[in-house]
Amino acid sequence: MALRTLLLSPPWPALAPLCQAARGQHRALSTSPGLGRTPDLRGIFPPLATPFSPSREVDYAQLEGNLHRYASIPFRGLVVLGSNGEYPYLAPRERLELVSCVRRALPKDRLLLAGSGCESTQATVELTASMAGAGADVALVVTPCYYRGSMSSAALVRHYTEVADASPIPVVLYSVPANTGLDLPLEAVLTLARHPNIIGIKDSGGDITRMGLMVHKTQQEDFQVLAGSAGFLLASYALGASGGVCALANVLGAPLCQLDRLCREERWQEARSLQHRLIEPNTAVTRQFGVPGLKKAMEWFGYYGGPCRAPLAPLSPPQVEELRGTFTGNGWL
16 A cells, blocks of 8 residues: 655745755754753654755755655654764764754754764763754764773763763763664663753664663653664553654654554554554665665655765665565555
8 A cells, every 4th residue: 555645734934044044053052941841752753864965965955845744744853963864974064054954944842853972072062062052952962982892881971971961951862783883781871861961862772671671770760762763663662662763754754653653542453563564664774775775765755865975875776676675565655
């Protein structure tokens, strides 16, 4: 059965003039409205793909088009500068411009999470403050990993504690071992969950036992666990996760929000059937084909995907056909 989503006229303002104003001009740094009241992370967050023009410059007009289409989907908010946003390939200026542009277009009741993790603690503190000034509600801080052999639990606890102490906005930990080769240790997560300005974790590792323990052992804390992939979203919800930051939401946002709703309503049989149809497409746009696969799939559903920045290469024709077959075989095309 083909997916047909009615794209309504959104309440978001046009983005292009806002981006023009945002370039080189960011909001003054202020304390976050989240301080004193933890932002509610329940729901689905797409980690936005960064649109590039054929010359590999950030294409703000295409970003406007994608946001226009996403406006009719009941996302809890958006993530900018995650792994799927090609964060490592963006210049500091581009990172701030993207956050400013999306924040100015996003309704105030929708959260904006922005990636601010760097290899050094000092750089992370500085970029987190800049992201707050650009309009982010929450900082998503990936584990430093270049010297992963020295990244003990104690070192990571010190790193995140210093970042959270200095941050004017709440911090969400980000563990993505597929990219970093480093899983944020459970004991470090449990220690950091007690920090008043660390409000949750995005865990992309897929270890459901570990996620269940995080939920169980942080019940007395103001701490929320987010599933980092659509492939194990239902299992995460069954164990008490709050929401999901899922690459597949860039492509199949409405079905993922439907899965979120079915789980909250405890309609487990319907949720299981939907989850089954999402597993293979999710694997295809993450572990199998990565960001180039995600961007190619976006184009089939009315979004702009476009090129990636080198050294990420486009899919070969056989890979494109395999990717299409995965979506077709699960009833999405």
